[in-house]
Structure formats: C-alpha cells, structure tokens
Amino acid sequence: MRVLGFILQKEFRQIFRDKMILAMMFVIPIIQLIIMPLAANLEIKNVNVGYVDMDHSSYSRQLMHKIASSGYFQLVGQPNSAKEGLKLIEDGVADIVLEIPPGFEKNLIREKKQDVNVLLDAINSTKSSLGGSYLMAVLSDFNRDLDVQVKVPVLTNMGVRAQIHVTGSNWYNPRAEYKNYMVPGILVLLLTMIGGFITAINIVKEKEIGTIEQINVTPIKKWEFILGKLFPFWIVGMIVFTVGMIAMYVVYGIFPQGNIALLYLFAAVYLIALLGLGLLISTMANNQLQAMFIAYFFMMIFMLMSGFFTSTDSMPDWARTFSKMNPVTHFIRVVRLIVLKGSGFEHVKIELLYQVGFAILLNALAIFNYRKTS
Amino acid sequence: MCFTNSPEEQKDQQINMKQLLVFIRKEFYHVFRDRKTLLILFGLPVVQILLFGFALSNEVKNIGIAFQDNAQDIRSSQLINKIKTSSYFKVQPAIVNYGDIEQRFKSGSISCAVLIPNGFAADLYTKEGAQIQLIADASDPNTATIVSNYLNNIIQDYQQELNPNQKLTYQIVPQMRLLYNEEQNGSLNFIPGVISLVFMIVSTALTSVAIVREKELGTMEILLVSPFKPLLVLVAKAIPFLLLSLLNFIIILLLSVFLLDVEIRGSLLLIFAESILFIITCLALGLLISNVTNSQQTAMLISMMGLMLPTLLLTGFMFPLDSMPKIFQIISHILPSRYYYDIIKATMLKGLGFSYVWKETLILAGMAVLLLFIAMKKFKIRLS
Secondary structure (H helix, E strand, O other), rough: OHHHHHHHHHHHHHHHHHHHHHHHHHHHHHHHHHHHHHOOOOOOOEEEEEEEOOOOHHHHHHHHHHOOOOOOEEEEEOOHHHHHHHHHHHHHOEEEEEEEEEOOOHHHHOOEEEEEEEEOOOHHHHHHHHHHHHHHHHHOOOOOOOHHHHHHHHHHHHHHHHEEEEEEEEEOOOOOOOHHHHHHHHHHHHHHOOOOHHHHHHHHHHHHOOOHHHHOOOOOOHHHHHHHHHHHHHHHHHHHHHHHHHHHHHHHOOOOOOOOHHHHHHHHHHHHHHHHHHHOOOOOOOOOOHHHHHHHHHHHHHHHOOOOOOOOOHHHHHHHHHOOHHHHHHHHHHHHHHHHOOOHHHHHHHHHHHHHHEEEEEEEHHHHHHHHHH | OOOOOOOHHHHOOOOOHHHHHHHHHHHHHHHOOOOHHHHHHHHHHHHHHHHHHHHOOOOOOOEEEEEEOOOOHHHHHHHHHHHHHOOOOEEEEOOOOOHHHHHHHHHHOOOOOEEEOOHHHHHHHOOOOOEEEEEEEEEOOOHHHHHHHHHHHHHHHHHHHOOOOHHHHHHEEEEEEEEOOOOOOOOOHHHHHHHHHHHHHHHHHHHHHHHHHHHOOOOHHHHHOOOOHHHHHHHHHHHHHHHHHEEEHHHHHHHHHHHOOOOOOOOOOHHHHHHHHHHHHHHHHHHHHHHHHHOOHHHHHHHHHHHHHHHHHHHHOOHHHHHHHHHHHHHHHOOOOHHHHHHHHHHHOOOOHHHHHHHHHHHHHHHHHHHHHHHHEEEEEOOO
C-alpha cells in the first residue's frame, strides 16, 4: 500500500505539472460545451428558395408572399428565367427553385389545375425532402385559400364532415431545443476523451521515453503500477465531469432533473470502463503516434455509433447490435435519461449492469494484454 | 548573379536532387515500418465510409410508440391500425394509465404516446370534432418533431378517407425534380466531409506529430547538422504523406462509387487537382504546427482539437451551416476545409466545371501559400 501511495504521488505530480492536462481539464470542457451545442444543430431552420416568376400576375405574387412569410423559407432570389434559377442552385445559393410558368393565373382560373416546376438540390437529402414537404404544405394551403376566396357559399355542407383535432405536447423539452439534447451528450464525450485518449497517451509516453523499463525493474507490482496510472485519471475525469456539469448549468441553465448521486455513480463506473479501454490501447501501441491513432480510431467509431448525433433506433439491425456492445451508447442514454427526464434507479438499473460488465471486461482484457507485452 | 547555370551549379542541383530522393526513401521506410499506424490510416476511411453509408442516417425509424385507446370503438381501432402499419413505428404494449406514460418515457422504451379519448367515433361528426392527444418525448427534439409530423400526416390521411367527397377545386401541382441525386442517396452529402477529415488526419495531424517526434527524440538535430538543406528535410517529410493522402483519396472514391453507388459527375482531373491543392494546404498546416510546438502531445492536441473538431462541426457536411449562429458562419470562412467541401460538392457531385469554383480555388491556393510561407518563416534551423 505504501508503494501505491508513492506511485500515486508521482503520477499526480506529473499530471499537474503538465499544462496540457490542466488545459484539457478546465479549458477544453468549457469550450466544447459552449461551441458544440451551438454548432451541432440538426434543425433545418431556413431553406433557401429562388422564385422564378414568369407570370407576374396577382396570384403568382400572392404565392410568393405566402412562401416568404411561411417561416420555413428564405427568399434568396427572383430570377427571370429558368436558366438563371438553375444557376442559383449550381452556385449553392438556393436549395429549392420554384418556377411559375407564364399563364399561371389564367390557367388556374380556367382549367382549375396548373403544374409548377420545382427544382431541388438533393445532395443534402434531409434538407431537400424537408424543403419539399414544406413547399407542398404551403402550396396546398394556397389552394385552400383560393377555394375559400371563390366558393364560400358552397362550403355550407360542412356539418357532415369528419374532423379530428390533434393536440400535441412536448414533454421534458417543451420548446424542443436541440441543445438540451446535445449538451448531456457532450458531457459523455468529455469523459470518453479523458478515459480513452489521455490515459493511453500518458502510459505510452513512458514506454516511448523508456521510463517504463525503469519501473518494470523496481519491486513495484503490476497491479500497483496499473492502479497508480489509472486512479489519478479517474480523479481527473471526475473533476472534468463536475466542471462540465457546472458549465452545463451556468451556460445553458440545464440542471439534472434526476438524482445527481446516481449520475455520479454511472460516471464513476463508466470512467473505470473507459480507463480500461485506454490501458488496452496503450498495450497495443509502441509510441504516442500509434496510441493517438488507435485511440482516435476507436473513439470515432464509438462516438458515431453511440447515438450521439443520430438515433440508434433508426440503424439497421446489425448496426444496432453493434451499438449495444458500445459502452458510450449506454452511458449517453443514461445521462440523457437522468439529466433530461429525471429517471430514477429503477429505470436505469439494467444500464448499470451493462456498465459494470464493460468495466470488468475491458480492464480484464487490458491487464491480460499488459502482462503479455512486458 | 548569372541566369544560366554554370556546370558546377548544375552538378550541385543534381546532388541535391539525389539527396532529396534518398531522404524521401528514408521517410517512406519510417511510414511503412509502422504497420499499426498504416493499418489505421487505411482502415479509418473504409470504416467511416461504411458507417456513414450503411449505419448512420438522419432518418427516424423504429420509433417506440404506445396507445391509450379509451374509446375502443371501430374508428379508433381503424386509426390505430393505420398507424401500426406504418414502417416508422415500433408498437409497444398499450398504456394503462396516465402515470404509465411517464414511467415509459423515463425508462426510454417509448418516444411517443397517443391518447384517444372516450367517444371518439361519436365525436367525429359533431361540430367540435374528435380529439386526439399526442405526447412526444422531446428530450430528443429531432425525433419528437419528426414523429409529430408523421402522426399528423397519418391522421390527416385518415380524416381524408372518412371524407371522400371533399376535394379542393383548385390544384397547383408541383412537379418535383431532384437534381444531382434522383435516388435520394443519403451518403452523398458526407463523402466530401469524410475526405476532408481523412486529409486532415493524414496530412495535418500525422505530419505534424511525425516531425515533432524527431524533435522530441533528438534525431532532428542530427538531420539538421547534416549537409542536407534544412528546408529539404521538411519537403522530404511531407512527400510520403502527400502520397498517402492521395492513395486514401483514391480508396474513398472507389468505395463511394462501387459500394455506395455515388456517381462522380465532374472531371476526374479537376477533382484530383483540387484535392492535391487541399492536401498541400493541410500539409502546410501540419508543418506550421510542427514548427511551433515541441511535444507530440501538444501537436496532437492542436491538430485534433484545434483543427479536426472545427472541420467536423463547421464545414457543413454534418450540420447545416445556415442554422448556426452568425459568428460560427464567419469563423467557418477561415477554415480551408469549408472551401474544399464547396469545391468537391460542385465538381464531383454536381458536375460543374472550373468556372464555378475558381473563387474557392483561389482562396484555397492563397491559404496554402500563406501557410507555407509562415511555416518556412517559423522553421528554426537551430533547436532551442
């Protein structure tokens, strides 16, 4: 135990001497918490529309105002020809171009039916399909308006119409703000970086410089060395988690709805799992460069598959199975449940089992691998 | 100063050239000796393409939904069946009471609850109409919005079915034309992003760390005291990474075409030329980082946090730039990857020619020259 105390003392000194780690601990969490939720926004606020009006009639102008005032669209240009309209899309200025053909109003009154051309930039398929459906909604609204203008008296047989009124409510996040969803995820990202990245690089650094050999020839036991390496980073991780939680409250006013002790319990177990991963990575790498790349490789896959950006439910089956085997998925889920919905222990107890499982598995693998290489 | 080279100078140049080749060969040995890094270098783009292409999408599917049908009449069960047949939802056991909803939300088993009140069928034809309540779990606002839209559409549809004679007199029929991507291939948008990320990793992160490593190990000093010109040391270091980046680029293009069915519309020559320009910009960034830092960890931190994160977030391939705060849109203008993204989108995906991207190309070239210039200025021949 005395030996362990000395190792811990050494590690803490090394960590706190290193300005980089200090920066990682305090500056980067805050920067990430401030920048990422603002930038990582999947909401599509404005779809840019070019309106080619070749009719110049009262109807075509009405339609233009309706589109511009719908709140979905930003009118970015009113070129005079279809060719100029296409150019708006080619230049990336407009996402959608609507072409009103000559004789639009006349045909609409006479034939009751008129086609209009809609060009969509479909490279971003989310944006184009959303923009398309917004436009459909505005057009059918416009049709209905025309209906009312023309045939108010005909509509008296309304009584026999079946009507369904839908009232919707958004729980836990009434204004549906995306940042409320992102911020707890970033807390997870922070812990993941500490556990996976920094630990791996720190241990490999000793390998690269050769100081690990010196430690290997001392009477320090393997478990003392590993514990001495991991424990300080566990502390650092918990500090970062706390800093992150404070930043989350100060910057975004998000306060965990659920039990904070429960949150810390999960964070503590998750960190042990991730430290195991960091250790495992360090056993696979011979130098810091390799460690960085191996860590980056795993982190990238883990983060992408975790449901941080896109929902895991919509993944194909094989991907969903894979994402279930990913500790990040479970921790993100739990943090979101506890922070946003105030879930209690009874709701998340299975997740705790998962985390404990990951912690044991990853650390066992790491220690097994560690023995073999040294 | 004379303008024609004397034979001696020519000989000097030949020696320099030969030395450079020897050095480049040495750097290649360094790169190829490190099998693990190499494996990841080529594994990473492949995995990214596969994940983005097959696993990740912004679509929302398999949404957990549960009903509380207090009406239990023919209309309500018709409506519920209509929702059940939709492929978007995964129906969970019925809700027993109001408190049950909260429990289900808290355990995360459903994202949406539909409540149908008593007397649904009877209320349908009254003046007030029938009521339905949708409760969405908006802790994931994206899913909540999409689910509400889906459900509203289904309910509207059902209402329309009940009122077959209500047709609008006027019809403006939009003829939608999806440009550049008729098949709605969701992978199209992120491919330029994956390419720029890979370039950033190989050309910026790897290059800077590899150079700083020589500084840290002390071998840089040996190189600098050799008769070889110090600037050429940097050139020799950069060239293997340039080639690796290009090789990676080719792999990504092949995977995109044969695996993800992406159609390359523009001229390959132009796409390659623009990519080389971007790789050079990335290399210049890497050289600059390596010249201002002394430890591998700092170099990694700067290239990972300072460059990769902004590239991921502020280029527009993952999150729409339009929805971001103005300040980020302004910051995005100083990122080279933003211009490269625009260029690749225009040339590769839209099939436009050089005349559409000359401005972006010029900016990118300007950045490359400026960065190289600063990197050279900062390059110290003497260590500490």
